[in-house]
Amino acid sequence: MKNFTYKICVFLIISILTFNNCKTSKNSLSISNEEKISFSKIEGDTITISSDVTEYDIIIIEPGFNFWLQSTARPEGFYSQTYLENRNQIYVSEWNRRVLQPQRYNPNLYELEINYQNNIDYGYEVNYKLYNYFIYFQRKYNQRLGPFMPRI
Template structure:
């Protein structure tokens, strides 16, 4: 699979960002996780992104709707976000390994489509807000 590494990294990133923050009973956590799981897949390009982050779905509803930003805008922002994120992965002495576990393989030459770029962009915004991180491409 061409983008298996991207899938694995994003999955690991997402799982590592939201674990261990609070204690919940098993049934409440399972219900929250099911409600806050976003899956994007395209079999022809062989990629899949799964975002499992409690609160992301409800936060996403409050953001500008799909179509508000053009795909080119989202791709440009995502390139900046991924570059900044990967930069932080390479600096474990400055940035927490719990937040910045592995690099993201986002290839700007691949057309991931609007939905992937929209959700990835919004996930980076959510990540910044939830974990009090400031990225160069983030909105202020």
């Protein structure tokens, strides 16, 4: 009986250690020095994303985002428009869900709903910059808006 109890204790200890190691590696983000610089910027940084073809505008007022976009984000053309649209739909849905729950999610982070619709072609530039804003936001504020880690 003592041998059986000993085996269970060893198994539990190994399980707990393994679980903690997996949990830590899944949740940790590797933040580069350039990202740390962009995250620490405090002056206003406004980007207007617009498309002449679709007549839609997005205005992002986030200190450091433009610097991060130029220095850290993947270049335009790296992702397909379909990829960006699919990810943006996931991120926008979760974002809007959080906007509607200010008692649960920080209302200073999630202030306004985003009106993004699947059936509208916003063009590559709008989707590219919106997607990168979501990546920037998730990395800077340690948030997760989807089932995958926000990576570059």
